[in-house]
Each structure stands twice: as structure tokens, then as C-alpha cells.
Amino acid sequence: MKRFAKPALALIAFFAFACQDNPTLAPPVTTGVLVDDSFATNTNGWDGDYTDYGVEQQSLIEFSFTHATLPAPLNQSQKALRVFGRNRSDDLFMFVRKQLTGLAPNTDYKLVFDLEMASLHPSGSIGIGGSPATSVFLKAGASATKPEKVKDGNFYHLSVDKGAQSDEGTAAVILGNVSNGKDVEEYALFQRSNTERPLTARSNANGELWVFVGTDSGFEGDQALYYTKIKVTAL
Template sequence: MKSMQVKGLAIGMWQQVVNHSKSTGRKAIWGIGAVLTLGMVSCDTTDDNVGPNFIHTSDFNKGNENWEAGLTDFSTPQDSIMEFSSKITALPTDSLKKGFMLTSHNRSDDAFMYLKRKLTGLAPNQTYDITFEVELASKYPENGVGVGGSPGGAVYLKAGASGIEPQKVKDSTNAQHWTLNWDKGNQSSGGKNAIVLGTVGIEGETYKYQIIKRTNQSKAFSAKTNDKGELWLLVGTDSGFEGITTLYYTKVKAVLLKATL
């Protein structure tokens, strides 16, 4: 309802600008700019049918928001010992709020634990510049000591997008290894389809959950939709820590702007 009210206000202002433009000249240009700004605000939505420029926000306090969890980058004989699970559950920081919990035991020293979601209704075969903001609860100190690496500093948070669905598949060169069909890079390095937002490390030495935010606001990232106007979003952790990692995602925000040449 709020979005409809904003759109209605924008239309009314547009009519006033048009009617007034004959007598105000350059002042009308400012009015048009204000209307266009309101138009961008009205695109702030969690719906799929969101148009060419928009902000998508998923709030896991409301449920899974159509995100699916997965785990990859380990050998097929390790299937039964990775201890992977996921669910919407109460946050360790606030029992009255919920998050999307993911947990696994990194037996492979390279496990990638992720969430994925499809957006629809976008412009077909269109490149978008994307800024991610991911909020989650972590308890792992950045400089903590662990097998293989720090439980905070060696667990890298990534976000990405592609017109192709990210899927767990067997490596084309090794049938006994699970991998992702995207180029997400490896651990501290990003790839064509994903960018590193930082680590899940927190300040200090105490293992106590707190909410952290990571973004690529200062790093450029772009992705192209498929011919149906679909785009898959992904967030996940590429781990070098050989132990149990349990994280609680609370929000994922993606700002998509139509790229111009």
C-alpha cells in the first residue's frame, strides 16, 4: 500500500510539473528530477516483479523468503560426515527474532556453504551493476586460532549473481568431488560470478554471537540476466577453517542498477 501511495504522489507531482512547466521553464526540470527520484523509491520492494532498477531485500525473520541452502566443495565419500544442516530458527543474539541458520563441519578444508534465490521479471539479457549488503550473526574472532586457519579470518563471505542457477555438481575432472557450476573463486579470491565481501570474523577474542554486516559498496560487480529476465542471487562462505561453522543470516539486500555502456 505504501508503494502505491508513493507512486500516486509521483503521478500527481508529474501532472503539476507538466502544467506548471509552461510558465516556470528551468524550474520544471528540477520538478521532473524529484518525480524520478520518487519513482526509484517506489521500486524498493521484496517482490519478484521489480523492473529494471530496484532494491531487493530478504528478511529471514519472516521466513526463508524463497532462498534454498546448499553445501559443496568436498569429496563424495565425505557426504555423510560434513554435518550440514539449515533451518529458520531463533537468533542467538535475540530469541524473539529469527534467521536462516547454516552449519557444517569443514572436513575438506574448502567447504562452501551457501544460500541461493531466483529473481524474475527483469529485463532479458541485461547486465546489472549490483551492490550487496549481507547481515548475519557470527561468533568467530577474526584472529582466532583454528585447524587450517582462523574460524573467523579464514572463512570468507561471498555474494554473487548469474542468469544460470547455481548448482552442486560433480567436478568434470574428478567424479568424486562436489563443486559449484559457477566461477565463485576459491576462498579469499572471488570469481566471475561472485565477489568477496570480507570474512565472518568479529573483533576481540570472545566467542559470542553478534550481528555483522558486509558489503561490496566499494567494489564493482555486475551480472547478466538470462533470456527470460531471470537472475539468481547467491550468498555463502568459502571456508579454510577445518571445524564447525554455524552462522545465522538475518538479511540480504541487493541493489540492481541497469548497466550503461
């Protein structure tokens, strides 16, 4: 029996090291910072999409999602997630999303979103259909399935319940609007958060969760917005 002791101990040590080195065997994340992204060099896994419009309006919207430098008078050496669209439906939802993994399966998470972004418009601005600042509602959401646009008849809507404009849905909470916090029409950075009202979302059986932030717009015009920081914390 003694001559097998050393090989047996070596085998145990090997498996212990392998488990420690394999991230798939790490304990699932239940609290703490899940996302803390800025976008100096890349999109960090975020992508963009848009919804809430009729099929006949699709060619008019000219939506784009890019990794772009900030506009003047902001620091043009800094990059951000830029979304652009022409709201021809009076209800355009432009958003960015990212999948999270390594969470506890089938578990409720209380999420706080902290955003920094840039907008062109002051709170007193007016526009067709509504203000490009105060009639554009900033939302943050999460779901076990990928939030994406689905076609229902001749209309595209989001696959999860984000609510409609100033109304919240079961999968999203309103963080405020996109007023730039200034008295003039120029791009400025501002922050939004739902610290006082965390959003509860449940992970799927694989310990995955999608998070998204976007704007539900009542302003019928062109709008470009820049997301510079996105942080998501589980309480």
C-alpha cells in the same frame, strides 16, 4: 458506425485495465532494490546448499539449512537463515540462494549486496587449517543459471565460478570474512557490503537471475552462521 462506438470503447478500456492488472505485462526492473529480505516469519524464497568436497566426505559434513531463532546473547525472538556444516575438506562452501524474476532479458546488472549476519568467532581466533573468522571468506554472487553443486569425478563443485577461498570468480565477489567484530567468542551481528565494488551479472533470456551468498572456508571444523538481512540493489 455510431452504434458500435460505445462497445469499441468499452473493449479498449477492458484491455487497458487487464494490462495494468497483469504483473507479467509490467515493465521489467532495471535499477533499484531487487531484494530486501529479513526473516522474521519465513525464508522468503531462499534455500541453502553446500559444495567443494569429496564424495567420501559427504556423510561427515552434516550440512543443514534451517529457519531458526538467533542464539544467545542475541535477540532470541528474532529469526534468521541458519547454515551449519563440518568442514572436512578444508574448502567447504556453504551458501544460500534465491531466484529473481521480472528483470530485463539478456541485460547486465551492477549489483550491490548488503548483508547482516551473526558469527561466533573474533578476528584473533585460531583453528585447524585456519581461523574460523578470518579464514572463512564471505562471498556474494549472481548468475543467469541456478548455482548448484555438480559432481566432477569424486568431487563436488559449484556450477558457476565463485573462485576458491580468498580468490574471486567471474560470478562472485568477496565481501570480507566472518569475524564477529568482538574480542570474545560469542555470537554477534555484523554487516558486510560490496558498495565500492559492484558485481556485474547478466540476466537470462527470460529476465531471470539467481543471487547467492556464502562462505568459502579454510577452517576445518564445525561452524554455524546466521543470515539476518540480505539486500540486493541494482545500480
